[in-house]
Amino acid sequence: MILNELVLHNVGTFAGRHVIDLTPPSADKPIVLIGGLNGAGKTTFLESIQLALYGSLAQGTGRRAGGYENYLRGLVHRGVPVSEGAAIELTFTAHQEGEEHRYTLRRSWKSAGASIRELLLVSVDGRYDQSLTSTWSEHVETFLPRGIAGLFFFDGEQIEALADMDRSRQVLSSALAALLGLDLVERLSTDLTVLKRRHRGEKVPDGLRQSVEEKNQLLTASRQAEEAAVQAEAGRRTEMERRQKVLHEATEAYRAAGGDLLDRRESAEAAAGIVRSGLAQCEEHIRHELSGASPLLQLDGLLDQLGGQVRREADAERNALMVEAFEARDTAVLQELRGTNVETATVVAVEQFLRGDREGRRVVADAEEIIGFRDPSGLEAVLANLPEARKRLQSAVDRREELKAELDQAERVLAAIPDPEALAPLRQQREDARDAFLRAEATHAVALEVVASARAGRAKASTAYEAALDKAASVNLAADDDRRLVEHVERVRATLEDLRIAAARRHLKRISQLILEALGMLLRKDNLITDVQIDPETHEVSLTGANGRPLPAKDLSAGERQLLAVALLWGLARASGQPLPVVIDTPLGRLDGSHREHLLERYFPNASHQVVLLSTDTEIDEEAFARVSPHTGRTYHLEFDAGANATRVETGYFWEK
Structure with a gap:
């Protein structure tokens, strides 16, 4: 699969129509480098690709808290009436049944009263295909399944999150389920649980129904508490995003008044x-x-x-x-x-x-x-x-x-260059906005902990409710076929769990080897990690050091943990066997110089046949650009014009203009 062209029309900071050619000019230059300062539209670029492919099923971001329609409404450029709307066009090349076809997706939306009207058009080889348009959400799974999209479209924050081994287990679990088809097994197991619960609930006699009902009420109360905590967390997140916007505006005001010039006086x-x-x-x-x-x-x-x-x-x-x-x-x-x-x-x-x-x-x-x-x-x-x-x-x-x-x-x-004293109020305003954002961020973190606690309480109440149902079912099953049904459901669930673990164990050895190979290419310390193992049940990643002893992930530096996260994504992507492009937003994070060099020289040129990098001038700076340019086929620069409140797409990276 090759992403050929992305067209943004009144999307985010992009006012008007902007056409970006993403086709690598040759196989030895797979990188398409897109530079832009913060706020210029790099994240919008990444989200637009996923939105064009998956629509409302695209992976959620921090800007999706208010629902899909609010998300689309917020994507329309501020200088454009919502009634005029916005549109995204994505053209890509893919092979189907041994033949190459060129697909064009055009997803547009505009206001229709109080709601948002969205329209999707799918063309194949230049001809509109109505059948494919109506079934696109299922057909796109043949190109890039949503379950593994996160292995190919990700940002620096996702890499930093994966550096936390506890969170990496969740990513590994969902990725393995998608790669190995185990998500079907999990859905079947869930359906069996629902069937068993419904059957047991119907068979509870009057004498035990009251106990089951009490446990059910506790479960309902815990769910309500969880929903309230989730709503409170959404409010805190909205407040944090508002504070972040105020900080961005204060920073832009300081910059517009000449703050950047003052910082560059020397x-x-x-x-x-x-x-x-x-x-x-x-x-x-x-x-x-x-x-x-x-x-x-x-x-x-x-x-x-x-x-x-x-x-x-x-x-x-x-x-x-x-x-x-x-x-x-x-x-x-x-x-x-x-x-x-x-x-x-x-x-x-x-x-x-x-x-x-x-x-x-x-x-x-x-x-x-x-x-x-x-x-x-x-x-x-x-x-x-x-x-x-x-x-x-x-x-x-x-x-x-x-x-x-x-x-x-x-x-x-x-x-x-303005006088430093003249900018003192704006600088203080920016600092106050930063402090307010940090406080809102801390409050949001507390709200997340409350949500986690509420979910734990709901899980505990659910367990108690399940136990009450089990007790009632074991005492009151009157019919042998009913009892056999419950027993068989449990056996099938156990068999499915054994199947999930066996399938994972069968493929994890190869996946672990691919991750180890990726680590060997990325880490600057030879033989720092000699083996990688993934537990087929818990999906916990275990590392072995050069001395043959276990190497706790906490003993790695922050940069090495981030490279481990990149290796996990790289290894899983290679294990998928899908020839898909890779799109990375803010790719280098907080890596030090040596680790950055390994990503620039070893990962980016080899991550895929097409690699789209979205970077600031401080991440891929002039020296880093010199390292990656031999493998770069196309370069662009997203220039935000504060006067027009819009972003221009210009050819050439920061130092090529």
Whole structure:
């Protein structure tokens, strides 16, 4: 599968229509690098691909808390009426039954009163396919199943979360279920549990029904408490997102007032000093050129006349000497001819020719002497060097003009740098907004803990309710076939669990080996990890160190744990056997220099046949770009225009413009 093109129309910060070509130009340049500062639309780019593919079934993000319609409404660019709406077009190439087809998805939405109207159109090889449009949510599973989409579309925050081994077990569990088809087993087991519960509930006699009802009421109360905790957590999350928005606006206000310029004062002054130095050197070079023959360039026409006069005087002197020499010679030649048998007419003709030659030379020799140069070679040399002198002087003058323009620009930048005291209120406002966001974030974390506690209480109440049902069923089952049904349900559930563990154990050895190979390529310490094992029941990851002893994940550095998370994603993606593109938002996280180099040089070029990286200028900086550029086929830059409140898509990364 190849992502060929993404079109964003009034989506997020992208006002109007923006077309981004994502097709790698060659197999040895699989990387498509998209740069942008925070708030420029990188996350919107990643979410747009998933939204185009899965619609309301796309993996939820922090911006999906208010429901799918609110999410779509929030994706419409703020400068566009919701009634006009927004649209995403995704074109990709995939193989079906051995043939290559080009698919185009166009998902658009706009306001229709109080609701949002969404429209999906699917085209295959340029032709609209109504049948495929109506069944796309099932058909997309043949290209990129939702259960493994997280292995190919992820961001830096997801990598940091996976670095927590407790959370990685959840990801491994869901990924393995999707890869091995075990999600069907889990759904079947759940259906059997529901069947058993319904059957047992119907068979509880009056004497035991009251106990079961009490446990059911406790379960209902615990569910209500869980729902209340979830709602409270959603409110805290909304407040945290509001505070985050205020922080973003305060940061943008500080930046718009020149805060970024103030932070870069030293570099701007250094740049201006370099330009001034270059301008002084250029002017010194011009003075050096003017000390030579360059001033003669002002006498361009006079020099040509001077050269002509010098040549005429030289010819006159030369011909005067020749006339004197030729007179004696011509007289001797004529005497010799007359003393021979040569015809008189011939002698007369020769005499006339020689006389005419001397007269012609005498006319040239009579030219007026003005300059008086005896040797014109010096003047000729000066005139011959003037074109090169003109070229050098013109180049120096042009360079001086360029440097003056650069100096003017640098001085304008310095002049635009505001006074630190003038920005003090905005800086304080930004700090206050950051403190408020951190407090809201802490409150949201407490709300998450309350949700976890409420879920634990609900699970405990559910267990008690199940136990009451089991007790009632074991005492009151009247019919043998009913009893056999319950027993068989338990046996089938046990068999399904054994099947799940056996299937996982069968494939986990290969998956563990793929993860170990990925770790070997990513970690800078050779033999730091010599073995990786995944428990088929708990999906806990166990590491073995170089000494053959267990290596707790907590003993790894933060960067090494993040590389372990990347290795888990890489290994699972390779185990899927699906030739799918990889899209990574903020890929480098908080990795140190050495670990960043391993991702740049070993992971990104080999992660897939197509790798789309969404990065800031501090993640993939100029040095990192130099490392990854040999494998980069296309580069873009998302430039946010605060005045227009919109993002432009420009060709070239930060340092290619």
